[in-house]
Amino acid sequence: MTRDVVSLLQVVAVALGGLLLTGLMAKVRARAEGRVGPPITQPLREVAKRLGRESPRATAGRAQGVVPTILLVTTAVAAGLVPLAGLQTAGGAGADALVVVFLLLTGSLALAAGGLATATAFGGMGASRAMALSALAEPALLVALAAFAVPAGSLSLPVMLRHGLNAPIAMVSPSHVLAALALFIVVIAETGRLPVDNPSTHLELTMIHEAMTLEYGGRDLALVTLGAAMRLGLLLALLGTLAVPWGLATSSSPLALAGGLILVGVKSTVLAVVIALVEVHSAKLRLFRVPELLAAAFVVASLAVLVGVVAR
Amino acid sequence: MAVLLAGLGVALAAVAVGAVAPRRQRALYANALTALAGVLVGTAAIAALVTGTTPHAHTGALLPLSGASLRLDALGASLEVTVALVVTAAALFSIGYAHGASASRPAVALQAAFALGVLLVPAAGDAVTFLGAWEAMAVTSLALLLVEHDRPAARSAALWYGAMTQAGAAAITLGLLILVAAAHTTSFLGIAAADVRGPAAVVAFVATVAGFASKAGAVPLHVWLPRAHPEASTPVSAMMSGAMTALGLYGIARVDLGILTAIGRWWWVGVLVVAAASALYGALHAATATDLKRLLAYSTIDAMGLGLIGLAAAGELRAGGAPQAAATLVVGALILLCAHGAYKTLLFLAAGLVERATGTRNLDLLGGLAGTMPRTSSLVALAVASAVGVPLGAGFVGEWLEIEGLVAGLARRDPGGVAATLLGLVALALASGLTAVAMVKLLGIGFLGRPRSEGARGAREPHGIVSVALALPALATLALGIVPGPALAVADRAVTSLGGMRASALHGSLGGIGVAASASALRPLALLAGLVAATLVLRALARAGAHRIRRTAAWACGRRELSARMQYTATSFAEPVQRVFADVLRPDVDVTLTHEDESRDIERVLAYQSSVADAVESGLYRPLVRGADALGRRARALANGSVHRYLAYGLLALLAVLVVLR
Numbered sequence: 001m002t003r004d005v006v007s008l009l010q011v012v013a014v015a016l017g018g019l020l021l022t023g024l025m026a027k028v029r030a031r032a033e034g035r036v037g038p039p040i041t042q043p044l045r046e047v048a049k050r051l052g053r054e055s056p057r058a059t060a061g062r063a064q065g066v067v068p069t070i071l072l073v074t075t076a077v078a079a080g081l082v083p084l085a086g087l088q089t090a091g092g093a094g095a096d097a098l099v100v101v102f103l104l105l106t107g108s109l110a111l112a113a114g115g116l117a118t119a120t121a122f123g124g125m126g127a128s129r130a131m132a133l134s135a136l137a138e139p140a141l142l143v144a145l146a147a148f149a150v151p152a153g154s155l156s157l158p159v160m161l162r163h164g165l166n167a168p169i170a171m172v173s174p175s176h177v178l179a180a181l182a183l184f185i186v187v188i189a190e191t192g193r194l195p196v197d198n199p200s201t202h203l204e205l206t207m208i209h210e211a212m213t214l215e216y217g218g219r220d221l222a223l224v225t226l227g228a229a230m231r232l233g234l235l236l237a238l239l240g241t242l243a244v245p246w247g248l249a250t251s252s253s254p255l256a257l258a259g260g261l262i263l264v265g266v267k268s269t270v271l272a273v274v275i276a277l278v279e280v281h282s283a284k285l286r287l288f289r290v291p292e293l294l295a296a297a298f299v300v301a302s303l304a305v306l307v308g309v310v311a312r
Numbered sequence: 313m314a315v316l317l318a319g320l321g322v323a324l325a326a327v328a329v330g331a332v333a334p335r336r337q338r339a340l341y342a343n344a345l346t347a348l349a350g351v352l353v354g355t356a357a358i359a360a361l362v363t364g365t366t367p368h369a370h371t372g373a374l375l376p377l378s379g380a381s382l383r384l385d386a387l388g389a390s391l392e393v394t395v396a397l398v399v400t401a402a403a404l405f406s407i408g409y410a411h412g413a414s415a416s417r418p419a420v421a422l423q424a425a426f427a428l429g430v431l432l433v434p435a436a437g438d439a440v441t442f443l444g445a446w447e448a449m450a451v452t453s454l455a456l457l458l459v460e461h462d463r464p465a466a467r468s469a470a471l472w473y474g475a476m477t478q479a480g481a482a483a484i485t486l487g488l489l490i491l492v493a494a495a496h497t498t499s500f501l502g503i504a505a506a507d508v509r510g511p512a513a514v515v516a517f518v519a520t521v522a523g524f525a526s527k528a529g530a531v532p533l534h535v536w537l538p539r540a541h542p543e544a545s546t547p548v549s550a551m552m553s554g555a556m557t558a559l560g561l562y563g564i565a566r567v568d569l570g571i572l573t574a575i576g577r578w579w580w581v582g583v584l585v586v587a588a589a590s591a592l593y594g595a596l597h598a599a600t601a602t603d604l605k606r607l608l609a610y611s612t613i614d615a616m617g618l619g620l621i622g623l624a625a626a627g628e629l630r631a632g633g634a635p636q637a638a639a640t641l642v643v644g645a646l647i648l649l650c651a652h653g654a655y656k657t658l659l660f661l662a663a664g665l666v667e668r669a670t671g672t673r674n675l676d677l678l679g680g681l682a683g684t685m686p687r688t689s690s691l692v693a694l695a696v697a698s699a700v701g702v703p704l705g706a707g708f709v710g711e712w713l714e715i716e717g718l719v720a721g722l723a724r725r726d727p728g729g730v731a732a733t734l735l736g737l738v739a740l741a742l743a744s745g746l747t748a749v750a751m752v753k754l755l756g757i758g759f760l761g762r763p764r765s766e767g768a769r770g771a772r773e774p775h776g777i778v779s780v781a782l783a784l785p786a787l788a789t790l791a792l793g794i795v796p797g798p799a800l801a802v803a804d805r806a807v808t809s810l811g812g813m814r815a816s817a818l819h820g821s822l823g824g825i826g827v828a829a830s831a832s833a834l835r836p837l838a839l840l841a842g843l844v845a846a847t848l849v850l851r852a853l854a855r856a857g858a859h860r861i862r863r864t865a866a867w868a869c870g871r872r873e874l875s876a877r878m879q880y881t882a883t884s885f886a887e888p889v890q891r892v893f894a895d896v897l898r899p900d901v902d903v904t905l906t907h908e909d910e911s912r913d914i915e916r917v918l919a920y921q922s923s924v925a926d927a928v929e930s931g932l933y934r935p936l937v938r939g940a941d942a943l944g945r946r947a948r949a950l951a952n953g954s955v956h957r958y959l960a961y962g963l964l965a966l967l968a969v970l971v972v973l974r
Contacts, residue, residue, distance in 0.1 A: 054859070058866035061682045063760055065861070073846040080842065090842070094824060094835035098712050099703055106702045109752055116756030116880065119679075120866045124761075124880020131752050132888035135599075135745030142715065142741040143734070150723045154830035155716060215866050219859055291892050302734060305722055309730045 002252045007080035007090035013261055014079040015226060018233025019044045021272045025193075026200070028276035043229060050222035058215045059117050067114030068216070068223035071107040075230045078103040084237050085260040086249035087158050087165075095157045097145050100238070104190070104231060108134055111224070115212035122204065126211025133189060133196065133208070133290060140297035141186045147179035147304035148242055164245035171244060175308035180243040182301035184271075187239050189294060191232045194279040196290050206284060233268065236275075240267030313367035315359065316384060316435065319352030323428040330421035339410035342420045346403035346427045353431050354396030357389040361802040368437055378498045380444070383437025386806040387570065390646055391434040391562045394653040397788055398554035399427045402547040405661050405781035408774075409668075414545040419459045423548060426452040430555045434562060438499040439488040446484065446563075449556060450477045456548045457540055469539035476536040480526040484563065487519035491571065504571045504811070517575050520567045521583055528560030529613040530620060531590040532928045538597070541609035542673070546664025549605065553612045553660055554653040561619050561649060565642065569627055570810045577631035581732045584624035588739030591617025593928075595746035596897060599889045600924045602882040604663045604673040604758065608656065611699070611750055614743055615652040619645045622714045625736045629721050630812050632729045636829045637720035639817040642810065643803040644713030650799070651706030651792060654785040655695040659754075661782055662692050665774055666758070670767035675753070675882035680763035684771040689759045691782050696751040698789045701744055704836055704843075706792035709800075709825070712834055713818075714740060716827050746889065753885050762876040794836045797821045883922055890924065899924045 023040040030037025057064045078100045081091040089095055108130065115127035149155045151170055152163035163170075170176055189196045192209040201207055207214075213224050241248065247263030249256035285293060322345055330342035360367055366386075372379035384392060406414075406423065413419060429449030436442035454477060457470040492498050494513075495506030508516065526533035537557070541549045564583075568575070594613030601607035622645030629638040665688055666681065667673050682689040698705030718740070721733035763769040792799055800820030807813050819826050824835035868874045890899050902921040908914040951958075 054862050056862045056864040058864055059760075061760065063682065069847060069850060072850060073843055076846045077839065077842045091835070091838070093826070093831060093833040094838055096712070096832055096834060098715055099834065099839065102701050102703050102708060105700075105748070106697075109700060109702070109748060112752050113756045113760060116752070116885075117682075117760035118866055119761040119876070119879050120874060121878050121880065124756075124885060127752065127756060128880060128885045128888055131749045131885075132892065135742070135749050135889070136892070138745035139738050139741040143738060146719045146722055146737060149719050153720070153723055154827075154832050155719055156830065156832040159831050219854075287888070288891060298738075302738070305734055306727070306730065309722075309725065309727055 003090045011079045014233045018229035022229050025276040032280040047222045053218035055218035055220040063117035067110045070110035071227035074103045074107045079234045084264045085257045097155045118215040122211045129208045136294045137189045143301035144179045144182040161245045175304045178304035182297045185297035187235045195282045195285040236268040236271045316356035319349045323349035326424035330424045343403045343406040350396045350400030357392035360389045378440045380441045381437040382435045388434040390806045394650045395555045398653045398657045401784045402550045406547045408777040413460045466543045469543040473536040473540040480523040483519045484523035487516040490516040509574045524560045524563035528616040531593045535929045538609040542605035550657045550660035554657040558649045577628045580627035587620035591743035595743040598750035599746045600886040621736045635813045636817040637717045639807045639813040640717035642807045646803045648710030654788040655698040658695040658785040669771040677765040678758045678768045679761045681759040685773045696755045700748045700751045704793045706789040709796040757882045800825045898927045
């Protein structure tokens, strides 16, 4: 029962946190560039506003209505599975890293299919680019997760994180640091941030994520935006927790869980600020240079695994 | 045993009925009998797996010297379930689909014989029966390619397929003969007990792996596959892809993992490299293909590569002292084969329906089928989800197990072994990412969006038994994906029969499956409950607010309307992948630009043409074929028509014989 409550709490926290982090990143960027910028709660307000509006749909089929639901539902279930506040969530031992990865992948596949369903050039362009990059990010992602999993001997997130809590010295091992770095690059690519994709662009030739969602409006758009924000919040929280598992509640006492939730919020905020600062200081890569970045992430992840063997 | 024999008997009867029945009833009766045979054999296999028995039979009357023997152990039975599923679905489909050349007397009879062949292979208990069944399967499928022999593409495909499949069969025969000679028995049990070692084992290993891998479409022996699958009639391509290629991997599991247990681990690393190359090469070509069936054929190479990664890594891990990880990988590979059999059969059959309804297989001319063929499109979406590894699909269970096994293999101290395992993991990850590109393209370009041609606009949903045939594999993939526990328990038993791998490395129940050593678990039922609950909550919230949907036109940048030609096509969708991997794919891109006569600045026609040929075929096989051709032409000079010369040849040959036998 407590586990279900923890999971529900996490879903809500990831939804709110994801929107706030999106706003925070825009704010940090604006400030660093010498502008005032929109308030941090801006994305939250926009979603709330759009939730009450009618949805214009350009396609004849049901695809455009189904896609936001799939994106949101898979991301929400993933957010409920991952141990963010406490070690034990509703998933129990079934909270497997691969399940989380493939749930998120399902969301991006649905979004890409939705882009093609709109039958516009932009939708297809975004889908094509997003799929190509997500295919290239996958080896780096899985190998980085494997590097985290090998010391614990399991891809199950509770087992992995418990191992991390019990052996804090492993946190500064070269293998761990390299794996975290690789995962950081993958998270940038998967959440569509600079230098891979520019979340604030509406310039045709550089859009990836925005291109797929151009034909959504009203509540459909609110759900897609919320889904993307949850994805950002979840991936940042997951990266923070895997890299530094401190603070994760091992008991089910409300105090420990609240502490865990606050700490994971702090970790995600730090990561969000770092990514926003990276965005300020880097230009968007040309689309066909992005594979080089992802290949670098992959090499770093492979090094993490191999260094782990040598150190053992 | 009785059920198995009855099933095979019914399959034999289907061949006879196909050969003698009058034209009107031929397809109905023969295919109905084949479907019944599939159901019976599948039931026998499931019963054997559930009860833990091993049905076997032997007769000395059927084949001279060794006799024929059937033995359905756990490994064979788990493959037999897949094969029976594919055969049943394809036969049901044929009842409603057979027409023209594919309804002719030889075509119907040969298709039934092909079904009998694939059903027989996993049940064979000795080398001779196995080779007989294997050859029956190979020859009937070759003849089926020639059913539409008036098309040059079919003839060329048959030539390639015939050469490759017979070379493969020769290699397998050589390997098995070496084993039989060393063990002095033909039964697989006896050969395994003889524990063949030394150079004989190595030669047998290389020969059998090469033969079986060519059947499974491993690079560089895959060239026949992308030609044969699209040219065969739809149910035959479904059986070739879903069942026959899987039997190639079955052969490797049976002979090379199960019998040649003493083989060195580095041989398995070699196989792993081939497997990784196949998975990546197949996935890349599938991502760039524009022909629906060619895409599916390359994705078969990809899926078989993923299965072979599991088997090869398992061989290496078993020899490297990690029996638990090896067992996980083999089970993963077996489940992957079953999942592939189900979703690929569905996709091939749906491709046949699409081709018939629209008159084309070219994805660049399809689109909008979700509106005109909604039922088929939903089933295709389901198969696509299973193929890309969406949780709750069957494909995910297999991939999950393989990744679990590979990650367990990474946790070793030996750098060489870890590097090999890492190669497997990387290839699997990249191939699964590229599979997603190919499958989203298949669904998004082929079925969503707007129709790109008149044919696609006028498509109609087919009715009747063909829909049932599509629903069968769809149900199988859902069942295996949501309740994988029983299948896992069964596959675990199959692994035990391979020897050297620890049983009960895995546990399965109705609620989910788990890996004992790592405490990892997969609970699809709980996941399903979570997803359903989240959807219901979202629905309830949506209903609470008054929500309206307005139908509108897509934004057209100020123009009045977008045309269907402005959509992305399969070619443009794959362009980023094609560009990134240009060194491997070597695409042939042709841009033609014609200008207006008045001004060089105004262009009149811009033509973009891009085609991706198989680089292995043009780089490796073409020179081989040219060389053989030149040699043959050179040799023709030896026979110039002079009788004196022929008499001299005869004398020389006689002298040579005398010298050798002196």
